[in-house]
Amino acid sequence: xxxxxxxxxxxxxxxxxxxxxxxxxxxxxxxxxxxxxxxxxxxxxxxxxxxxxxxxxxxxxxxxxxxxxxxxxxxxxxxxxxxxxxxxxxxxxxxxxxxxxxxxxxxxxxxxxxxxxxxxxxxxxxxxxxxxxxxxxxxxxxxxxxxxxxxxxxxxxxxxxxxxxxxxxxxxxxxxxxxxxxxxxxxxxxxxxxxxxxxxxxxxxxxxxxxxxxxxxxxxxxxxxxxxxxxxxxxxxxxxxxxxxxxxxxxxxxxxxxxxxxxxxxxxxxxxxxxxxxxxxxxxxxxxxxxxxxxxxxxxxxxxxxxxxxxxxxxxxxxxxxxxxxxxxxxxxxxxxxxxxxxxxxxxxxxxxxxxxxxxxxxxxxxxxxxxxxxxxxxxxxxxxxxxxxxxxxxxxxxxxxxxxxxxxxxxxxxxxxxxxxxx
Amino acid sequence: xxxxxxxxxxxxxxxxxxxxxxxxxxxxxxxxxxxxxxxxxxxxxxxxxxxxxxxxxxxxxxxxxxxxxxxxxxxxxxxxxxxxxxxxxxxxxxxxxxxxxxxxxxxxxxxxxxxxxxxxxxxxxxxxxxxxxxxxxxxxxxxxxxxxxxxxxxxxxxxxxxxxxxxxxxxxxxxxxxxxxxxxxxxxxxxxxxxxxxxxxxxxxxxxxxxxxxxxxxxxxxxxxxxxxxxxxxxxxxxxxxxxxxxxxxxxxxxxxxxxxxxxxxxxxxxxxxxxxxxxxxxxxxxxxxxxxxxxxxxxxxxxxxxxxxxxxxxxxxxxxxxxxxxxxxxxxxxxxxxxxxxxxxxxxxxxxxxxxxxxxxxxxxxxxxxxxxxxxxxxxxxxxxxxxxxxxxxxxxxxxxxxxxxxxxxxxxxxxxxxxxxx
Numbered sequence: 001x002x003x004x005x006x007x008x009x010x011x012x013x014x015x016x017x018x019x020x021x022x023x024x025x026x027x028x029x030x031x032x033x034x035x036x037x038x039x040x041x042x043x044x045x046x047x048x049x050x051x052x053x054x055x056x057x058x059x060x061x062x063x064x065x066x067x068x069x070x071x072x073x074x075x076x077x078x079x080x081x082x083x084x085x086x087x088x089x090x091x092x093x094x095x096x097x098x099x100x101x102x103x104x105x106x107x108x109x110x111x112x113x114x115x116x117x118x119x120x121x122x123x124x125x126x127x128x129x130x131x132x133x134x135x136x137x138x139x140x141x142x143x144x145x146x147x148x149x150x151x152x153x154x155x156x157x158x159x160x161x162x163x164x165x166x167x168x169x170x171x172x173x174x175x176x177x178x179x180x181x182x183x184x185x186x187x188x189x190x191x192x193x194x195x196x197x198x199x200x201x202x203x204x205x206x207x208x209x210x211x212x213x214x215x216x217x218x219x220x221x222x223x224x225x226x227x228x229x230x231x232x233x234x235x236x237x238x239x240x241x242x243x244x245x246x247x248x249x250x251x252x253x254x255x256x257x258x259x260x261x262x263x264x265x266x267x268x269x270x271x272x273x274x275x276x277x278x279x280x281x282x283x284x285x286x287x288x289x290x291x292x293x294x295x296x297x298x299x300x301x302x303x304x305x306x307x308x309x310x311x312x313x314x315x316x317x318x319x320x321x322x323x324x325x326x327x328x329x330x331x332x333x334x335x336x337x338x339x340x341x342x343x344x345x346x347x348x349x350x351x352x353x354x355x356x357x358x359x360x361x362x363x364x365x366x367x368x369x370x371x372x373x374x375x376x377x378x379x380x381x382x383x384x385x386x387x388x389x390x391x392x393x394x395x396x397x398x399x400x401x402x403x404x405x406x407x408x409x410x411x412x413x414x415x416x417x418x419x420x421x422x423x424x
Numbered sequence: 425x426x427x428x429x430x431x432x433x434x435x436x437x438x439x440x441x442x443x444x445x446x447x448x449x450x451x452x453x454x455x456x457x458x459x460x461x462x463x464x465x466x467x468x469x470x471x472x473x474x475x476x477x478x479x480x481x482x483x484x485x486x487x488x489x490x491x492x493x494x495x496x497x498x499x500x501x502x503x504x505x506x507x508x509x510x511x512x513x514x515x516x517x518x519x520x521x522x523x524x525x526x527x528x529x530x531x532x533x534x535x536x537x538x539x540x541x542x543x544x545x546x547x548x549x550x551x552x553x554x555x556x557x558x559x560x561x562x563x564x565x566x567x568x569x570x571x572x573x574x575x576x577x578x579x580x581x582x583x584x585x586x587x588x589x590x591x592x593x594x595x596x597x598x599x600x601x602x603x604x605x606x607x608x609x610x611x612x613x614x615x616x617x618x619x620x621x622x623x624x625x626x627x628x629x630x631x632x633x634x635x636x637x638x639x640x641x642x643x644x645x646x647x648x649x650x651x652x653x654x655x656x657x658x659x660x661x662x663x664x665x666x667x668x669x670x671x672x673x674x675x676x677x678x679x680x681x682x683x684x685x686x687x688x689x690x691x692x693x694x695x696x697x698x699x700x701x702x703x704x705x706x707x708x709x710x711x712x713x714x715x716x717x718x719x720x721x722x723x724x725x726x727x728x729x730x731x732x733x734x735x736x737x738x739x740x741x742x743x744x745x746x747x748x749x750x751x752x753x754x755x756x757x758x759x760x761x762x763x764x765x766x767x768x769x770x771x772x773x774x775x776x777x778x779x780x781x782x783x784x785x786x787x788x789x790x791x792x793x794x795x796x797x798x799x800x801x802x803x804x805x806x807x808x809x810x811x812x813x814x815x816x817x818x819x820x821x822x823x824x825x826x827x828x829x830x831x832x833x834x835x836x837x838x839x840x841x842x843x844x845x846x847x848x
Contacts, residue, residue, distance in 0.1 A: 019765060023788040074483055088575035104810055115791060117821050168718050196639070200821050215620070219640055221822045242844035249846035341443060363449040367539060375532055375842035384847065385838070386528055397541050397624050398645045399823040411821035413788050414809070418799035420666035422673035423808065 003183045006221075007191035010179050011146060011198035014119045017176035018144035019313040022116045024172055026093035032171040033089035033136055037082040039167035040160070042392060044078040050159035051128065058152060070127050079232065081132045081160075083348050084389075087134040091388045094406040095142045109417045114410040116142030118200035121181070121192050122391075123148045123214060125206035128156035135164055136180045141409035146199065148189060152205075157266040172202055193218035201399075205392050208319070223400060225392035228258035228347035229319050230377040233336045233362070235353035236269035245310060249376040250350065252285045256321050258393060259348050259370070259380045263316065264327040265336045271329045275307060283307035287323045290315040294329040316343040333358055337365045346382040347395050369395060369402035427607045431615035434603055435570060435622035440816065443566035446540045448596055450517035456595040457513035457560055463591035464556065464584070469504040474583035475552065482576060485546045494551050505556045505584075508813075512560040515812045517831040519566045533841045538834040540566030542624035545573045545605070545616050546815075547638060547840050549630035552580035555567035559588055559602045561815050565833035570623065572605040572613060574630075617642035620838045625823075629816050632743070647824060649816035652682035652771035654801040657760045657786070658702075659777035660693035666798060667776040668702055673800040680745050682817060683794070683804045684840045687740065688751040690758045692718075695753045696777040707731035711747045714739040718753035740767040757782055761789045761845060771819050772796060772804040793819060793826035 021029075040047070051073040058068050094114050101111040120143045122134045126320035131149055137146035149157040156181065165175040181188050183419070194204065196219040203223045206216040215222055232250050234243040266274055268371040275298040282289055288304065289295065299308035315326040330336045341351050348370035351362040359373045370380035380402060382390025388406030394400045400408035445453075464471070475497040482492050488576035518538050525535040538640060544567045546558045555573055572579040582604065589599040605612050617626065618662055620643040627647045628638040639646055656674050657665040674685035699722045706713055712728065713719065714735040723732035739750040740763070754760045764773050772794035775786040783797045795803035806814025811829030818824045824832035 019789075019791070022791060102810070103621045105807070108803065110809060114824075118791070216643055219819065221645070223822075239844070245846055246846060253847055358598070359841075365443075367446060367542070368837060370838045370840060373839070373841040375840050375845040376847050378847040379532065379840055379842075379845065380838070383535060384528070386526070396645065398647075400837045401835050402536075411825050412805065413792060414794045415797070416794060416799050416803055417783075417797040418803075420663070420669060421799040421803065422669055423677055423800050423802040 004186055004191045004194070006182045007188060008198060011119060011183055011192075012196045013176040014144040014146055014179055015198055016144075017174040018116065018118045020174050021139070021144060021177050022118075022142050024142070024380065026095075028172040029093065029140055029142070031362070032173040033085055035138060035167040035171050036132070036136065036164050036318060037089075039163045040078055040082040040085065040167045046271040047156065047159045047163065048073050048130055050155040053155040054153055057260070061248075063152075066117055068390040071156070073128060073156060075337050081129045084129070085132055085136045086139050088389055091140065091406060093140065094410050095362065097407070099412055106421060107418065108421050111415045112412050113415055114407065115413050117409060117411050119144045119146065119198065120409065121146040121195075121199045121202040123146065123189055123192070123202065123206070123210065123218065125150045125210065126153075128153045128160060130205070131157045131160045132164065132275070133389075134391065137163070138390055138409060139173060139177060139408065141406045143409055144177040144179075144181055146181050146192065147276070148192060149184070155186070157221070158351040180321065185400055189214070190217070193220055196220050197285045203392055222344055223392070223394050223404070224396040225354070225394055226258045227319055227345050227395055228393075229262045229317060229345040230259060230347055231263045231336075231340050231344060231349040232352045232377065233262045233265040233330075233349065234267060234270060234274055235351055235358050236267040237332060237350040237355035238267075238274070239354055239359055240270065240274050240277070243274060244281055246350060246374070246376050247278060248281055248285060248354055250378055251282070251287055251325050252323070253376075253378055255323055257364055257378075259321070259378050260321070261377050262318065262320055262325060263343070264289075264325055265330050265339055266327070267333070267336070268294075268329050271298075275329075279308060287325055290324060290326045295327045333361060337362065340366055340368075344368065345395060347393070348377040350375060350377050369393070425610055428615045430606045430619070430727075431612060432619055432622060433479060434606055434614075435543060435619045436782065437600040438570055438603055439622055440727065441598040442540065442542045444598050445563070445568060445601050446519070446542075448565050448566070449544040452596040453517065453564055453566070454513040456592055456597040457509055457563060459591040459595050460560065460588050461509040461558070463511075463587045463613075464502055464506040464509065466736060467587045468499055471502055471580065471583045471587065472497050472499070474579040477579040478577055487576075495580070497552060497580060501553070505553045508553070509556055509560045510701060512564050512813055515564065515830060517564065518834050521831070523760040524838055530845060531842065532845050535839045536836050537836050538831065539753045539838055541833060543568045543622065544833065545570045545619075545644065547574065547613055547626065547628045547630070547634065548617070549634065550572045550577075552577045552584060553628070555581045555584045557586070558815065561813055561830065562833060563597060563601060565830045567833055568601040568603075568833045570603055570605050570616065572616060575609070597680075599715055613638070614641070617644055620644050628842050632758065639791065647816070647818050647820055648820040650682045651687045651743055651769050651819055652684070652817075653741060653769040654683060654771050655687045655689055655760075655764050655768060655773040656801065657689040657754075657755060657757075657764070657773065657775045658691060658694060658698055659782050660691040661777055661779035661782055662691075662694060662698070662776040663778055664694065664698050664701070667698060668705055670776055670798070670800050671702060672705055672709060674705070674802055675711055675749050677800075677802055678839070679747050681802075682743070683801050684745070685774075685801050686742065686744055686749060687755050687767070688749055688761055690751070691757070691760070692753050693753050695722075699753075708750065709747070711749055714750045716752040719751045733816060743769070757785060761786065764790055764792075768792065769819060771817070772801040774801050793817065825835070
């Protein structure tokens, strides 16, 4: 059997499992999730041993210590993974929710009801905890999952999936609801992307190049996630203390994530008052500012040592994911909106202002998944939004936009009940 | 300028127009729609003259009379098109609707608000009224539209679009919110399908092969519409009078549309009681039944003259769109569900039963956009569902499923308001 056929066979198994899983009660799904959590704890030694092989491989490949630390599992981390599974069991079941319902003039009763998407493929990089997390979120929302993790975590992911499947064998959920995509390398991703009709949606989570490849080549519908060139705009009416606090938080609190700020825009009217103090605080926090001419004019002598360097065109579109930020002075609110439209990635933008009119105009004209008024860009997050969990942050406009919780892993169907109604 | 670049240029114009259109008030959009309707009536002579060229071309190409009739426009039909535009102006504006909203524990106020998708591409076959209809629905939902109609209606569509754009010139809506895709033939569709980043979604409306091509080749996200292999299942507990009425309505009332029934499934326990009368009624209505062995056993001698012919495997997946229906006897409700899962297109399926348990089981296990209990499959329709209008019927699970009204032409964004909130 070729690799492509092997992937399709696994996807067909997922499809069968999805059909059995879709009508299960919340109680049955929660019992399966708790069995999964118990099994992770019971068999943590096995998972940690498999993880040791990945760690060994990473060490011998000369991976950075930080990467090896992120990859590593121990008793406490496995317990953390199991706890996250239990938390997902506590969340409300999105399936069966009546989204709208009314009686039509002819007496037909119409209900639009949430149903699972079916088979969800998740392609991810990063830590092995994503494996259990993604499997739990898809299971809770009634979907079968096909997992394609990073090769650097292959042994860890395989061990986790084996434990989860064994746990499901004792429950009403078919083990094939949780499967790894067989095969290694880019080819298995390619076969997954061509499995239209068997896979209902693909969610790539990871770097921009992975996401770009999936978006370009997949015939299976894709939900794009994660690239964020987020802006903080300091309006002419801003409270500058608030502006500084939000800017520093948005840039510095966790620079490696997609909702961190990557560009600062400052209204010309407050540039003199704001930029000197903002640049000093950014420098103290270790941030390098890639400034336009006006921003650079507030530095003693623009240089790395000074924490301010001249921006080039490319800086306006860059997602640094590091202690760097692009910065420009804009002549007006509309110029800020135009800059964001031209260079932004429509993830999250924040305005800092005391003006109701400015906030209203910014909110109306900035078309991003998250629009923050006097709040840090870092709040665009499923946990912060109160969703209880998140499978990713969609940066596309179709199906789901922004943080995706359990309802975003569902579709709907219309159930229409009559007593012999025909159309005339 | 090459064709591809020409399409991209038009799409960039649409993008600009979409940004201007998105924040407009309902009043501004409705005024534009009424101006469009007035202009269609005022300039009907021009539209009818252009239509004459399409009719002439269709005649000289030897098109069927029925096709020519569908293509033809006269004063009354143009007035009908204008009235439909006015009706869309009367519908509520989906943009700005707060889908969910609450205050987070930290005091942040979160609102998920409907926003336009942006630029919508519509590829369609069929009658020129679709041109004005699609332009109105997209405009009302705040989107710019790129229209790619059938070449058989090229002159009619061009005239209608010219009239609509002229009308917009006197309103707050930029004329580039309504544009035709330049170029002819399959190539211009191809360029449209590759305009990812400029076009937010493509909605192909038409035959299965058009839709298949778009789905396979587009890098722009697609909403699949329209293919319907709809089933009517007559349960062991069915009221046979109701079953016959629904079957005939679903098959005969308008056989050429996607929500017409294409397969009849009958529970074995009522086959003797139901099939003889059903076959007689279907024959009287001019329907040819493609029956399995058991169904054929109720015919005197299976033949075209008898209205019953033996089914082949392919019949179970065929969308006839004609006075034909596939028919099989199934041993159980579960066998009917399994048949639908295997052969269906997940558009609409109906169960006829007096049993609450059977209805519940069918609804839970049949995963189609529309699931009808004791009602005709023909009800899956935006108008019948009370949406006021419909851009198509989605048969995919992502973003929209079933009849698509105005809300389905929108996305959402999260607006989060604080007073200097930062993440800790």
